[in-house]
């Protein structure tokens with residue numbers, strides 16, 4: 719009895735130690751991976767652009783979002799959360815960020831994609847700042863590992879400009 723309990727305990731300790739070592743190694747080896755990603759975002763159309771009665775601007779865009787994020791995936795990657803945001807400057811705020819689209823990439827096979835879509839979330843500015851506004855379309859990603867720390871990065875596509883007039 720005694721010796722069985724002792725051996726089971728020793729085995730458990732050994733298993734826990736191995737597991738802890740694997741977790742440390744997993745997060746260490748993960749950090750050696752330098753991702754080589756490709757992102758392209760095009761505005762295919764400005765569907766409409768208007769000022770609401772409350773003076774907030776709203777614009778509807780059709781986007782072509784394409785990305786190859788396969789290099790973010792290692793054997794330690796659980797999933798990757800991505801979102802595309804419009805980022806622009808106003809007199810009040812140096813950075814306004816409006817999320818336009820998001821998605822969860824469950825596996826490496828799904829990490830190379832392109833999607834032709836209108837903005838999934840409303841692009842509303844709290845004010846009427848969008849006419850002729852220069853903006854960046856930025857893809858942000860959060861890599862969720864099986865063990866270890868989450869990390870985030872982004873790719874900025876700059877040089878977009880909204881129309882001067884509502885339509």
Ligand SMILES: *[C@@H]1O[C@H](CO)[C@@H](O)[C@H](O)[C@H]1NC(C)=O
Nearest residue numbers: 758762782783784832833834
């Ligand atoms: C969207 O982008 C992809 C990849 O760059 C391209 O192959 C595709 O033709 C584009 N689609 C449209 C509708 O522009």
Ligand SMILES: *[C@@H]1O[C@H](CO)[C@@H](O)[C@H](O)[C@H]1NC(C)=O
Nearest residue numbers: 805806807812813854874876
């Ligand atoms: C847009 O991108 C450019 C170039 O990366 C950067 O200098 C600028 O600060 C960005 N603008 C905003 C509002 O984030």
